[in-house]
Amino acid sequence: MIIHNTIKNNINNVMKKLVLSLVFLSFLFQPIAKADEGMWLPMLLGEQVYADMVKKGLKVSKEQLYSMNQACIKDAIIIFGGGCTGEIVSKEGLIFTNHHCGYSAIAAASTVDHNYLKDGFWAKSKSEEIYAPGVHAQFLIKIVDVTDKVNEKMKDIPSLELTQKLPGILAEMATKETEGTAYEGRIASMFKANQFLLFVYERYKDVRLVGTPPESIGKFGGDTDNWEWPRHTGDFSIFRVYTNKEGKAADYAADNVPLKAKYSLPVSIKGVKDGDYTMIWGYPGGTNRYETSYGVKLKTDIENPSLVDLRDVRLKYMLEEMKKDPAVKIQLAGNYAGIANYWKFFDGESKQLLKYKTYEEKQANEAAFLAWAKGKPEYENVFNDYKKIYDTWRPYAKQRVYMTEGIFGSPLIAFASSLQKLDATLSKKDVTKEEITKAVDAAKTARTNFIKAENIVSDKNILAFVTQAFYNDIDPAQHPAGFYAMINSKYGDLKSKATYEALSKDVFANTAFLDNTKWDAMVANPDTAVLHKDPAFMIANAFNTNFNSKYAKLFSDFNAQNFVIGKTYLKGILEMNKGKKMYPDANFTMRVSFGNVKSYSPRDAVKYSHVCTLTGVLEKYKPGDYEFDAPVKLIELAKAKDFGQYMDADAKDIVVSFISSNDITGGNSGSPVINAKGELIGLAFDGNYEALSHKIKFDKDLNRTINLDVRYLLWVVEKLGGATNIINELDLRKM
Numbered sequence: 001m002i003i004h005n006t007i008k009n010n011i012n013n014v015m016k017k018l019v020l021s022l023v024f025l026s027f028l029f030q031p032i033a034k035a036d037e038g039m040w041l042p043m044l045l046g047e048q049v050y051a052d053m054v055k056k057g058l059k060v061s062k063e064q065l066y067s068m069n070q071a072c073i074k075d076a077i078i079i080f081g082g083g084c085t086g087e088i089v090s091k092e093g094l095i096f097t098n099h100h101c102g103y104s105a106i107a108a109a110s111t112v113d114h115n116y117l118k119d120g121f122w123a124k125s126k127s128e129e130i131y132a133p134g135v136h137a138q139f140l141i142k143i144v145d146v147t148d149k150v151n152e153k154m155k156d157i158p159s160l161e162l163t164q165k166l167p168g169i170l171a172e173m174a175t176k177e178t179e180g181t182a183y184e185g186r187i188a189s190m191f192k193a194n195q196f197l198l199f200v201y202e203r204y205k206d207v208r209l210v211g212t213p214p215e216s217i218g219k220f221g222g223d224t225d226n227w228e229w230p231r232h233t234g235d236f237s238i239f240r241v242y243t244n245k246e247g248k249a250a251d252y253a254a255d256n257v258p259l260k261a262k263y264s265l266p267v268s269i270k271g272v273k274d275g276d277y278t279m280i281w282g283y284p285g286g287t288n289r290y291e292t293s294y295g296v297k298l299k300t301d302i303e304n305p306s307l308v309d310l311r312d313v314r315l316k317y318m319l320e321e322m323k324k325d326p327a328v329k330i331q332l333a334g335n336y337a338g339i340a341n342y343w344k345f346f347d348g349e350s351k352q353l354l355k356y357k358t359y360e361e362k363q364a365n366e367a368a369f370l371a372w373a374k375g376k377p378e379y380e381n382v383f384n385d386y387k388k389i390y391d392t393w394r395p396y397a398k399q400r401v402y403m404t405e406g407i408f409g410s411p412l413i414a415f416a417s418s419l420q421k422l423d424a425t426l427s428k429k430d431v432t433k434e435e436i437t438k439a440v441d442a443a444k445t446a447r448t449n450f451i452k453a454e455n456i457v458s459d460k461n462i463l464a465f466v467t468q469a470f471y472n473d474i475d476p477a478q479h480p481a482g483f484y485a486m487i488n489s490k491y492g493d494l495k496s497k498a499t500y501e502a503l504s505k506d507v508f509a510n511t512a513f514l515d516n517t518k519w520d521a522m523v524a525n526p527d528t529a530v531l532h533k534d535p536a537f538m539i540a541n542a543f544n545t546n547f548n549s550k551y552a553k554l555f556s557d558f559n560a561q562n563f564v565i566g567k568t569y570l571k572g573i574l575e576m577n578k579g580k581k582m583y584p585d586a587n588f589t590m591r592v593s594f595g596n597v598k599s600y601s602p603r604d605a606v607k608y609s610h611v612c613t614l615t616g617v618l619e620k621y622k623p624g625d626y627e628f629d630a631p632v633k634l635i636e637l638a639k640a641k642d643f644g645q646y647m648d649a650d651a652k653d654i655v656v657s658f659i660s661s662n663d664i665t666g667g668n669s670g671s672p673v674i675n676a677k678g679e680l681i682g683l684a685f686d687g688n689y690e691a692l693s694h695k696i697k698f699d700k701d702l703n704r705t706i707n708l709d710v711r712y713l714l715w716v717v718e719k720l721g722g723a724t725n726i727i728n729e730l731d732l733r734k735m
C-alpha cells in the first residue's frame with residue numbers, strides 16, 4: 001500500500017464572514033475524535049481512550065493490549081512486506097495477511113506452468129513452503145519518546161531547511177539509538193513535527209509462502225468491486241516467519257526453522273453480529289486529517305483529476321496485453337494492481353470530498369482557528385501564509401503530475417530517467433574509477449529489473465499517449481524547450497496522434513536500453529555522449545532538465561514552507577484543544593482503532609447488511625470472466641452447502657466478509673479484526689466507496705472498513721485447499 005503526499009491553495013471573503021460565527025463553528029473543528037474516528041497509538045492509549053474502548057465492549061485489560069512486561073496483542077502484529085500488516089496466528093510463526101499484500105510475492109513464485117496466482121497454492125507440510133525473497137516481517141519491540149532530543153537537533157537548523165535535513169537527522173539518530181543491538185529504529189514525526197517517537201523493530205528476512213487461494217477468490221470482483229461494499233473477495237494469503245536454529249532473525253537458509261512466536265492470536269469461529277465490538281490493529285500508511293482548504297482544493301481541482309486521467313489510459317494499454325497472454329499477465333499483475341488501486345481511490349476521493357463539501361468545512365475550521373488565534377502573533381498569520389505558498393505553486397502543480405504520472409508512467413522513460421545518476425557521475429570532474437564502476441553496476445541492476453518488468457507493446461502505446469497528453473494539457477510556456485518543435489519537424493503535426501506514435505515507434509526501435517548488444521557495449525564503455533544520443537534518454541533528459549531548471553526549486557520551496565507553516569498550525573491546534581483526546585495522523589506506525597460491526601445506508605431507501613455471503617458469490621459468478629470467474633470447486637461446494645463448522649448460524653451460509661465502523665487506511669491491509677475477547681474474527685482489506693474522503697475527512701456516518709470473515713478463510717483453506725495442516729496449527733475458539 002502506498003502513501004501519497006497531499007498538497008495545497010486561497011483565502012477569501014467567505015472566511016472573513018465565517019469568523020463571526022465562531023461559537024457555532026468551534027464544535028465543527030475536526031481534530032477531536034468523534035464517533036469511531038481515531039487511529040490511536042496503542043502504547044499511549046491513556047485512561048480516557050481505554051475507557052472508551054471498554055464502553056464500546058472491550059473485555060481485555062490494557063496490559064493484554066500493550067505491555068512491555070508480558071506477551072500481549074501488540075506482539076502478534078507485524079509489518080508485512082513493504083506496506084502491509086500481518087498477524088501471527090500460531091505458535092510456529094504462521095502469518096495471515098491479505099491476498100493483495102502477498103500478491104507480488106505470489107506472482108514472483110508463479111510461472112505459466114506453476115501458476116499459483118491463477119490456481120492457488122497450499123503447502124501440506126513445512127518442507128513445501130516457498131521462500132518469498134524480499135518479503136520481510138517486522139515486529140515492534142518498543143517505542144521511546146525522543147521529542148526533546150530531536151528538538152535539540154532541530155534548534156540550529158534554519159526552519160526552511162528542515163524538510164531537506166530532518167529525514168537524514170532522524171535516520172542518523174535512530175541508527176545511533178539502536179547501535180549494537182539486533183534491532184533497527186525509525187523515528188516518526190507526529191502532529192506535523194510537534195512530537196517525535198522512536199519505534200524499534202526486529203526484522204525477519206526469511207518469510208515463506210504457505211498458502212494462497214486462486215486469484216479468482218483472492219481478487220474476486222477485481223477492480224470493479226474494489227473499494228466497494230458489498231464485497232465477495234477472499235482477500236487472504238498465508239505465510240510463515242522463519243529464524244535460524246538459535247531462534248534469531250536471519251537471512252534465508254534452507255535449514256532455518258519456524259519462529260517460536262512470543263504471542264499469537266486465537267481465532268474465533270463464533271461469527272459476528274451487527275453491533276459487536278471490533279478493534280483493528282496495524283500500520284495505517286498515511287492520513288492528512290489536518291489538510292487545509294487550500295490543499296483540498298488543489299487536490300480536487302488539479303492533482304486527482306490529472307492523475308486519474310493519465311492512469312486511465314496507462315491501465316487500458318496494460319490490460320489489453322495482459323488479457324492476450326498469461327505470461328504478460330503474471331509479469332504486469334503486481335504493477336497493474338498497484339496503479340489501478342489508487343486510480344480508483346483518487347477518483348473516489350475527489351467525488352466524496354466534493355460531496356461532503358470538505359473544502360467548505362475546512363474553511364469553517366480555519367475560520368474558527370483564526371478566531372482563536374487572534375492576538376496570538378505566532379498563529380494569526382498561518383492562513384495568509386498558506387494562501388501565499390499555494391498561489392505561488394498552483395500554476396505548476398499540473399505539470400508535476402504530468403511528469404510523475406505521465407511521462408515517467410512509461411517504464412522505459414522511467415528507467416532512462418534513472419540513468420541520469422550514471423550521467424551525472426560520468427560528467428563529474430575528477431571522477432574516480434570506483435565511482436564509475438559503482439554507478440555502472442547500479443545501472444546494470446536497474447536494467448535487469450526494468451527488462452524483467454517490461455512489456456514493450458503497452459509501453460510503446462503509453463509513451464505515445466503521455467507525450468501527446470503533455471503537449472495538449474500543459475501550458476506551452478512549461479514545455480521542455482525545443483522538444484515539441486523537434487517532434488514537429490521530425491514526425492509531423494503536433495495535433496495528430498500519429499505523430500506521437502511515430503515518435504514512440506522510433507524510440508523503441510532505436511534505444512540501446514532494450515537491445516542487449518547495444519546495452520552491453522554501452523556499459524562496457526560508458527560515455528555521456530553516447531547516453532545523450534539515446535532517444536529514450538533524450539526524452540527523460542528533456543523533461544527532467546525542464547523541471548529541474550525552472551520548477552524544482554518552486555516545488556521544494558513550496559514543500560519547505562508548507563512544512564514550517566504546518567508545524568506552527570498543528571502546534572496551535574494542540575494548544576487550542578489542550579486536554580482533549582487527539583490522535584496523530586497515520587504515518588505507518590502501529591495503531592489501533594475501535595468500533596463496531598455496523599450496517600449502513602449509503603443513500604435514500606437503501607440499507608446495506610453488515611455481512612455478505614457465498615450466495616452473493618454465486619450471484620456475481622461469471623464463468624470465464626476476467627474479474628468474476630470463480631473456481632469450479634468453490635461453486636460446487638457452495639451449491640452443495642458443504643459448510644462444516646464454518647457456517648454462520650443466522651445466515652445459514654458462509655459469511656464472506658463483514659463491515660465495521662473502524663477508522664483505517666491503506667497500510668492496514670491484512671490487519672487483524674479482533675473481538676472484545678482478543679480473538680481474531682477477520683482481516684481488514686478495504687474501505688468503502690462512500691467514504692473515500694477518509695484520508696482527509698473521516699465520515700462518522702458512512703465510513704466502513706471491509707473485513708474478510710476469518711471463517712471464509714478457514715473454509716477455503718480446509719474445503720478447497722484441503723490444507724487441514726494449517727487449520728490444526730490454530731487456536732480455534734468455538735464459544
Ligand code: ARG
Nearest residue numbers: 100222223226341669685686
Ligand atoms: N483497495 C484495497 C486496498 O487498498 C486493495 C484491493 C486490491 N484489489 C484490487 N482489485 N485492486 O487495500
